Amino acid sequence: MKVTVVGAGAVGASCAEYIAIKNFASEVVLVDIKEGFAEGKAMDLMQTATLNGFDTKITGRTNDYTATANSDVAVITSGIPRKPGMTREELIGINAGIVKDVAGKIIEHSPDVILIVVSNPMDTMTYLAHKELGLPKNRIIGMGGALDSARFKYRLSEALACPASDVDGMVIGGHSDTGMVPLTSLATRNSVRVSEFLSEERLQQVSEDTKVGGATLTKLLGTSAWYAPGAAVSSLVQSIACDQKKMFPCSTYLEGEYGLSDLCIGVPVILGKDGIEEIVELNLTDAEKNKLHESAEAVKKTNALLE
Ligand SMILES: NC(=O)c1ccc[n+]([C@@H]2O[C@H](COP(=O)([O-])OP(=O)(O)OC[C@H]3O[C@@H](n4cnc5c(N)ncnc54)[C@H](O)[C@@H]3O)[C@@H](O)[C@H]2O)c1
Numbered sequence: 001m002k003v004t005v006v007g008a009g010a011v012g013a014s015c016a017e018y019i020a021i022k023n024f025a026s027e028v029v030l031v032d033i034k035e036g037f038a039e040g041k042a043m044d045l046m047q048t049a050t051l052n053g054f055d056t057k058i059t060g061r062t063n064d065y066t067a068t069a070n071s072d073v074a075v076i077t078s079g080i081p082r083k084p085g086m087t088r089e090e091l092i093g094i095n096a097g098i099v100k101d102v103a104g105k106i107i108e109h110s111p112d113v114i115l116i117v118v119s120n121p122m123d124t125m126t127y128l129a130h131k132e133l134g135l136p137k138n139r140i141i142g143m144g145g146a147l148d149s150a151r152f153k154y155r156l157s158e159a160l161a162c163p164a165s166d167v168d169g170m171v172i173g174g175h176s177d178t179g180m181v182p183l184t185s186l187a188t189r190n191s192v193r194v195s196e197f198l199s200e201e202r203l204q205q206v207s208e209d210t211k212v213g214g215a216t217l218t219k220l221l222g223t224s225a226w227y228a229p230g231a232a233v234s235s236l237v238q239s240i241a242c243d244q245k246k247m248f249p250c251s252t253y254l255e256g257e258y259g260l261s262d263l264c265i266g267v268p269v270i271l272g273k274d275g276i277e278e279i280v281e282l283n284l285t286d287a288e289k290n291k292l293h294e295s296a297e298a299v300k301k302t303n304a305l306l307e
């Protein structure tokens with residue numbers, strides 16, 4: 001399994017590190033536009049191989065895609081991150097050009113690749129890749145929901161004062177400060193609905209904290225987060241590489257599912273060797289359905305800015 005990660009910055013390097021530590025890929029190629037940067041990150045990461053016990057070979061290249069040829073999976077993290085006070089949508093002007101350029105170069109060298117888009121605004125960048133590349137929809141995946149769900153479970157475990165591993169839950173919808181839809185009605189603690197333990201008011205607070213999870217970290221860090229994003233991407237890559245058929249909420253092109261079409265937005269999917277092997281349609285409450293549709297409207301407004 002060969003994986004390309006474009007953008008050797010905070011998220012790209014963290015993603016490469018988690019992929020290597022999980023030890024399922026033979027090769028990771030990091031590419032960045034900044035001279036020597038990917039080479040340096042790759043060398044630094046390779047010097048952790050004996051310490052962390054992995055065999056994955058990590059190499060770095062400056063704006064050279066020949067070494068990425070015949071990748072099975074490619075991850076796009078290239079682009080600018082937001083600063084405190086900004087929304088993800090404000091990044092569209094710069095990141096759309098970068099994502100379009102990079103996606104074309106990846107496909108040129110790896111025509112059969114499965115693409116994971118991370119750069120923000122992620123749902124719109126995934127839609128852009130879909131429109132530009134014309135690949136089958138199972139091969140273009142936007143990463144956002146896996147991260148948002150991890151943050152939701154973290155917030156739930158805080159509220160429940162229990163380990164996060166006891167909690168299950170999912171966030172669907174757009175990957176934005178207002179568009180996420182944490183599915184509190186389906187969240188459980190060891191199979192018991194969390195509403196058995198938490199008041200409606202507390203659950204509302206958990207949802208709000210989840211939705212602004214990225215903004216909260218951006219304010220604390222001065223730039224956006226990278227550990228959980230990198231770990232989330234590595235989990236998607238692993239599910240594809242090892243044909244695990246795990247379910248994650250991912251941004252995918254919808255054609256009528258959930259009553260939505262012609263956009264990419266987060267819904268649960270099964271990830272295996274063919275990428276998105278199935279879109280799972282959940283029985284949502286009317287309130288959740290309405291929130292998903294409102295979120296879709298907002299994503300479509302951002303998509304319209306691509307014109
Ligand atoms: N979808 C998500 O859940 C999620 C999570 C975290 C970050 N992000 C997004 O990921 C992106 C990267 O974030 P980061 O924190 O790693 O930023 P960063 O600035 O640390 O890294 C971005 C890297 O991209 C490189 N780059 C820029 N243009 C390029 C090009 N044309 N070709 C190759 N490389 C190029 C830069 O040199 C830089 O090293 C941002 O847009 C951020 O908003 C998304």
Ligand SMILES: O=C(O)C[C@H](O)C(=O)O
Binds near residue numbers: 213215217225229
């Ligand atoms: O918050 C951001 O801008 C980065 C990313 O989308 C995140 O959720 O961490």
